[in-house]
Every structure is written in structure tokens, then in C-alpha cells.
Amino acid sequence: MYYYPFQIYGEKEFFPMLDLMRKKKETFLIKAIFIVIVLSFIGTIFLVWGKGEEGFSRSSGYAAKVDRTVISYESYQNSYQRLRDIYQQVFGPGLTPEVEKELNLRQQAIDRLIDNVLIQKAAKGLGVTVSKDEVAAAIAVMPAFQQNGAFDYALYQQTLRTNRITANDFEESQKRDLLISKARTAVMNKTTISDDELLKQYHRENDKIELSYVSFSAAELAAGVKPTDADLEDHLKKNAERFKTPEKIALTWLLLPHATRTEGIALADDEVESFYRKNLDRYLGKDNNAIPLEQIRDRVKTDALRQKAAKQLYEKAADTLFQNIKSGDIALVASKLGARTEQTALFTAAAPPAALAGEATLIKKAFELKQGELGGPVETAKGVYIFKVSEKKAAELPPLAQVRGTVEQQVRLAKAEELARQKAAEAQKALASGDGGLKLSSTPAFGYNGQGTIPGIGSSKPMLEKVFDLTTAVPAPTEPFLVGNRWYAARLKQRIAAPADGFASRKEEIKARLLPVRQETALRDWLKELRAKAKIEINPALTSATP
Template sequence: MLDLIRKKQKTVIVKIVFWVIIAAFVGTIFLVWGKGSEGDGAAGTTAAATVNGDKIGFQEYQAAYRNLYELYQNVYREQFTPALEKQLQLDQQALNTLIDQTLLLQEGNRLGIEVSKTELVDSIAKISAFQENGVFNRDRYLQVLAYQRLSADDFEAMQENQLLVDKVRTQLQAGVTVSDQDVEEEFRTQNEKVNLAFVKLTPALFESQVKIEEAPLAAFFAEEREAFRIPETVALRYLQFEPDRYRDEVTYNDEEIEKFYRRHLDRFAVEEQVKASHILIKLAKDADDKTRNKKRELAEKILAEARAGKDFAELARKYSDDPGTAAKGGDLGYFPRGAMVPDFEAAAFILKPGEFSDIIETPFGLHIIRSEGYIEAGIKPLAEVIDKVKTGLAEEKIRQIALEKAMDAYNINRKNGNLEAAAKTNDLGLKETGFFSREEAIDGLGNAPEISAAAFTLKEGELARPVVLPQGVILFAVKERKESRLPELAEVRGKVEQAFRREQSKVLARQAAEEILSALGEGKKLSDLARRHNLTVEETGLFARSYGEFVPRIGNAADLAEAAFQLTKENPVAPAVYEISGSDIVATLKARQDADPADLDAARREELKKAVLTRRQEEAVKEKVNSLREVAEITIAPTLQSSFEKE
């Protein structure tokens, strides 16, 4: 029988569990968020946030963020970029989720809601990751928890908290209802479509109409002169100590080889890896029970054949839905931890070579895994990597020699700044750069922020300490400096004319757009007005409200997307000029496709009712959480608060 922790303490949050359905190590039930505020070290004892006195530790927050990151990474795959991560504000999402869960947990305690021992045991026994042949297996349970570095006590406390939160959510959702009228309105919202005719007025179309006259240009320059300020610039003289020049000076002995090897053991480390083959039976997340049962029956049949001795590679070629591996007999090759989705990885690393997994479900479908081999983590012996060690040691030494020679030259000549003498001593050519600003690349050196930063603090002729760049060690001095100043029009006339033309083009484009909008209001046709302005009438094609802020062929245009569904045959003109990505858009209703609830059959009506109910139930929970937040005492660590505010 499981040893259970009964949650009696209200001052310490041991574990928090996020309720989103994802493929985590226990299947599709929940995602574990951290290890609470009782972790080891400063990170564990310092609060990322405090909610009514209950601490959310930094370890817990970091684990929450990491798991959320992996969730989105698995969903978006190659489309998950740093820009998308920033846009999604995953760090704030993670902390807000922990705060919301803590509030719901506290509310459950306040209401006196309890989780029985039977409920806890049953919930854990139903988790497929802990089962063998559909039955809970204690050894497997402990093995999976060990893989996740969780104790049974911690996991059970966490699961008990989750069940309590689920009970609070269920209670909050109990009074939510959906009427037939609500269903029909949802049907209209989802299926009503519009097609807009529009013209796009880009400033570039009007550039040829802009006349550059001296008086307006001078007035524009006088007003915007600061924008054309010429920045401070410097020019350098420098010596480049290239490491390859000193390769013939390199010597080393066995002791140095041994030390380099030990100093860089991480370079010769071998990750723990498993070699596996698999058979994938694709299964959509939203598959109905009939489809799900049919796919599982097929997977069970294949697994039985494999365990009975049939060639796994042949079974993979025959049944697998993975286009990348089916033709290769399901072979995935060797892969380390972190390369596969969590459920798949957990199963693969538990198996011994030659063993088959049970049926594993991931976001891709149902998998049968066969372990083909295993490599234990370790360090390659010196004898095996001796050539790499010698090469690495030689590279290290030539870079060190280059740096030492540059430092010697600096120490000898820093008082007089005599680069000529340093060049002669080291048989190097003295080089010069052109003038460059703080933000510009340097002629011959490229982007070198460390050199730029030092250069603008030096006096003319003063030597800077050597700077290490990929191409060598650079010893330099400022040859000449030019202070920042406001230019005369003649010096930057080309840039000023370009900016003036760009600005006036925008004005002309907006004037034309306003004229078209006004004429449409007077009953003129968009096609005639477009022809008059040498524009092309385009159409969005039919689109629904489900597109959100996106309008086809135009882009993200929240105001236009909202206005589009207010347009009618009697009032077909969008009420404003919309600036989208630098262009002005004027739009009218081309066609409207209304949705008739009479087209709803019973199955679709029931499906919509469930969808509306689910959404409103979540809204009910969110509303309660928001009300709890309003009266709660919530503090966030200053370091986190500061990072959030910068986003």
C-alpha cells in the first residue's frame, strides 16, 4: 500500500501541479511544477513569490518555467523561436500559474474540502505510466519516480494537492449552464463569414509625387536636425598578433598533455544514450473513443506479434506511421536524454537491450519501443582521444603565446604609445582603420564591441590593453577622434531628402485613403475610386471570427477584424482608414455568408454545447481566481518583477 502524506499544513506548499493536459512522464493527466519551497540551498529557500504567506520557491518557479518551455517546444517544434518565447511571456505564465494554483489550493483548505485516501490511491493507480498490462505496478511506479528524481512521498503529496484543486474547480464549475440560444449564437460566431474588398495604399506608391523644394526641405531639416546628428567617431592604428604565426614555437610534454586532458574532461564526455527502434500508430489528440479503441487494438496486436518473436523491423515497415523511420525498420539510432518527448524518453531509458515497452502514448500517437542498445555516460580514455588533446593543447598554446607577445608590447610601450617600435620588435605590419562610430563595424576587424568600448575612452595616441578577437590579439591606439556634432544640410542632404520623401509619401497616402473613404460614404464604387488612384482592388476571401485579429491578405488588424463583422449590405463601408504594417487600408463588404442554426444537426449541437460549457467553466474558475487575487497578499521577488517589467 502507498505511504500517503495527508496535507494538514496550510503554511507550506510542498508541490504545485499544473492542470493542462500534456504528454508528461505520467501520461496526459498533469504537468508537475517544481519541488516547492523546501528545496536545498538558497534557490530553494528564497521565495520567487509569496501568496498569503505561502512561499513559492525559486526552484519551484524554475521547474515550472522549464516544464512550460518544454511543453511549447514540443508543440511548436522548429517554429519555437526565442522571439516566440518572449512573445508568449513564458516566465510570467509560469509564475502566474503557480500563484493561481496556490490560491485554489488555499480556497479548498478554507472550504474544508478533503481528499480521501481511497481517492488518492485510485488516481495514482489509473496513471498509465505506472501500469504494466493495464494494472498498477509498484516497482514500475518507484522506477518512474526515481527517473524523475521524485520521492513517493513528494509525488503523493503533489497528487493529493492536485486532486484538491480539481475538486475546487469542479465546485466552481457546477453551476455553469448553456442554453440552446447560447449554442446557436456560438454556431453563428464560428460559422458566419465575410469577404472584404479593399485597397492598400503604400507610401511607396506616392514617392514619385513628392516634390523636393528647398524651403520645405530646409524647414523639415531644421525640425528634425537632431535625428541626423553625426556621431562621435575615432580611427585606430593597431597590431594584430595572429596565433598561427607562433605555431613553430609550440612545445609540450606528457605532463602538459595529461593536465590539458583532465582540465577539459567535458570535451571528452560521452552522454548516456540509448539506441531504439519504434513503431508509431498515429492518433489525434481529439480522436473519438471509437477511433482511439481501434488504434489501440492495432497497437496491442503489433506488440503481441513482436513479443511472440516476429521481426520488429518488418513489423515497423508494415505498420509504422512514422515516415522518417518506417522504411528503416523503425530505427531511431542512438539518442541522449532530452532528445525525445518525456513519455517516450522515460520508456526508452528504462528498457534493457532487446526488451519491448508497453504501448506509450505521446502527442504523436501510440508507440511500441524496442531497445537496441545502451551507452553508459562516461569519459573517453586519454589514449582514445590523444590526437584531439594534442591539437587542443597546441591551439591553446599558440593563443597564449600571441597574448603574451601582445602584453609584452603593451607593457614596454604603453607610456609612449610607440606602436612603430612594437611593430618592428614583433615583425608585424602596422595597420589603420577608417573612422567608425560606437555602433559601426570596424574596418579590418568587424564587430568588436570590446575594442569599440575602449576606443571611445582613450586619448589620442594612448595604447589600450590588448583585446582577444577570433582573428588574433589586437594592440591598438586612437589615431584621431572627431567629436559628435549637428551637420549642415549639405553634408547629409541625401539622407534628409530620403526621409523627407518618405514622410511626405505617408501624408499623401493617408490623404488619398481619406478621400476614398469619404467618396465611398457618398455612394461611389470602390472599383472606380481605385482606378482613379491607380490602385488594385483586392479581396480577403471569406474568413470567420475564429481568425481572431488576422485578416487574410492584410495581416494582423484587430480593429478591422472587429469592424468587418458589423458590416451589412445597407452599411458596407468599414468606418475608418486602417494603418497596417505601414500601409493604409480602406475596405468594404464584398460578401457575407450568414450561419443558419437550422443547419445544426444533433451531434454538432451537442459538440458545440460541450465546447461552450467547457469555455464558460474555465471562465468561472478564472473569475474566482481573479477575485481571490484581488484580496490576496501577493509579493513577487524584486528580481523577477524587474525582469517582467522589461518585457
């Protein structure tokens, strides 16, 4: 028996792979991966399925609970790892933690197990059962248990023993899998496409249409919009965060420059050797190997002395600040350190004064303090800073007079956009009953396309879908369409129907394309309905885990 991948794997797991596989469907890699998907189910299946009425083993804690069924953490881990292995073969080194996060593999893994539990419970209601003969037949065709193209019972027993699985457990797991597969197939097989639907799709894909239309844009209507002061005040209030002036601070600060002289600082030989070992990447030769210490001892000693001097400077600054921090007196701190203070005017975080340009860490920490607080020490490439927030001005909403021009422009545009939509809606109603005396433009004849391109209008898949459903009986949509920055009201001007005799030769091909998509949708909807009726609890630690 051949298992279709979407029957073995949950649709949330398999459908994301479909897009990738459809793009690469002719490659040998993808054909091989379909085989891997099937074969990977063998050998680890027992680890995914547990025992008993409660459903899954509890030995490693729970991953999820579906009504009375418990899915173990071990089951989830195996599901996740197997899923990741499949994607690894598709992406190779491209399966980075970022890509894995985007694919949401952990959520896919737990969703797969939840869906399988739900399907197994729902199978009885579908009248789906699995006989012993079906289980035996399924196992007999598994390549893992065949020798020379035939089922080998001895190999079967040996393989199960190697994986520490009893025949009874494996056959029970196969029965569950077959039950899930048959239930999925039963749901999908209920999906049909009528001849009328196929004919409609044939005409959608082969007819050509012409449209009459009228359009409206906010830019063209904005000049005629006259907002009131009440409109402006209301907009300013509702969008306060966009208009607030940024928070500002003023600093008093001192800088202890890094020492350029290291006289009087002692350095033992073991300190030099320790510094060398910890900073080997600084001392690589042209061959990318570390230069022996004895060849560059003076250089290493100089670097180590500078680091020790910087450390002593930082510790001195920290001790002095700590001893005087309650006073809030930065002048006192400066005098004890033999430094002079500097002052700034009020500034925002985005526009620090020139003297502090580039000191992002200092600026960030300064904005975290309250007015009057001392901060630091902060070490940068220039040295060690200690600072005080001498003034702090909170963000505030300016009066309307200060921002009237900007507010008025935004309100006028917003009202113009609504006016354009209203005019398009009125025009659409008029086109539904006639032309309403509107001055209309026309498109040339055009066909259905995947890009949603409509000549003279632009690209809009929603609009293209709607207008290709229009007929002489229903010649206009009920609502206008926003395409780009314009609203369009449209009406069918002419439909040039494809030859009716062409349908017979295309019917089966159209059905072959539409039916799998319709079946996938039916399967999704069915699973969504099962989930809505079930009580599902997922351990939040699972999906929050990093790859």
C-alpha cells in the same frame, strides 16, 4: 475522481501545453502524457504544499509571498522540476535550454504556485467546500493505491510511508487540491453561451459576404507630399541616431610577427609531456584515439617550442608596453622591441583598413581607448599587436544639406502614410452613411476562414472578424483597416445567409467548440483579477536563474 489537467495545473502552465497538444492530440504520446500529468501529482504533492496559516515551509528560504502566505523555495523547485519533467516527455531531446527559456518554465512554475494560493483563498467566496467523503473518494480511485482495480488500504499506508508522508498530511494536501479544482470548475461552470451567440457563430462560419471597398497607399500619394524645411529639420533632430556619422579612429600600430625560428629556446622533457597531455585533441589517429607520444615526439616538441616562443614574445611585448605606457610614445616602444610602426587614416569599426582586415579583437579594443592612449598587447594569428589611438572623431549629426535627400524621402513617405490613413478614415465615415460618391471596388462572395483571407484585399484576421459581424442594420465598420501597405475602407454589399434549418444540427457541435475556449478565457480573467487584488512578491533570483 478524474482531474482535468487545467484544474491541477495553473492556466499559465497548462495553456502553453495546449497548443502543442492540440497539434499532436491523436498521438499515443500525448495521451500518455495526460496520464503522467495526473499521476505525477501523487507522491510529490506533500513537497509542494506546506503547513500552517502562513502557508508553506520556510526551511529553504522563500520563493514568493502572496499577502501573508509564504511559498518556500523547496515548493518552487518541486513545482519547476515536475513541470520540466512533463515537457521533457513531450519534447524529448528537443527540450534544450533555449526551448526551456522560450517556454519560460521557471515563471510558469512560480505562477502555478501563486495561482493555487490565490484560488484557495478565493474558494470560500465562491461557496466551495470539500468534505471528508470527497477526499476519501478521490484517494480511493488513485491508481497508485489500487490492487486489482480496488482501493488497497495497506498499499496506501505503505506508499505514504515510503514517501515519508503521514496520512493526515496527505489527506490535507488532497483536500487543498480538491478545493482548488472545485473552485476552478465553479468559475468555469458560470460561463454560458446563449442560443443567440451560437446562432451568430453559425452564420459567421457558414454565411458568405460581398464587400464594397476603396483603398489608399502611401506609395501612390507620396509624389503629392511637399515637406517643408522645418519638417526636414524636425525629422533629422528626432531621428538623430539614425543619421549620425559613425565614430572614427586613426591608429599607429606595430606588429611582432610570431617567430618562425625557435633556436635558443630550451624545452625540458616534462614540458613536452605536459604540452602533449593538454593538447591531446591535436594528436588523434584515424581511429580517433590519441597517438602515443613516443611516435610523434618530434612533432609535439616543435609545436611546444612554437607555443613557448609565442608566449615569450607576448610577455616581452607586455613588459615593454607596461614600462612605457604612461609616456604614450609608441615610437619608443617600437624601438625597444626592434619593430617599425604603421599608420592608418580615420576609419570606422565597420570598415577597418585593409592592413587590419580580419583583426576584429584588435579593432574592438582600439575603439574602447581614448585619443592618445596606448593599447595592447593583442595576440592574433599574425602575431602580437601594440597600438595607439592617434586620433578619435566622435559620432556626429551631419547638417541637413548633407543628408537632405534621404531625410526628404523618409519625411515624404511618413506624411504619405498618415495621409493614406486619413483618407481611408474619411472614406470609412462616408461608407457608413452611404457611398459618398466614392469609386468602389467589390469582392466576390467569400466565406469565413482561419487565414483571414479576403479576396482582392489580402489576409487580415482583424478585418475578417469585423466584416463578418456586419449586417444590413450596421453595414460598415467604424475604422478602416491596414492590410499590407494599403488602408482599406469597406462596406457590406451583400450577405448570403446560410439556411436557417442547418443551425439545429450544428448547434451542439458549435457549443462544444466554443464553450471550452470561453471557459479558459473566464478562468484567465478571474485569476488576473485575483492577482490584481493581491500583494505578490516574487524572489527575483528565481526567474533570472538559467535552466
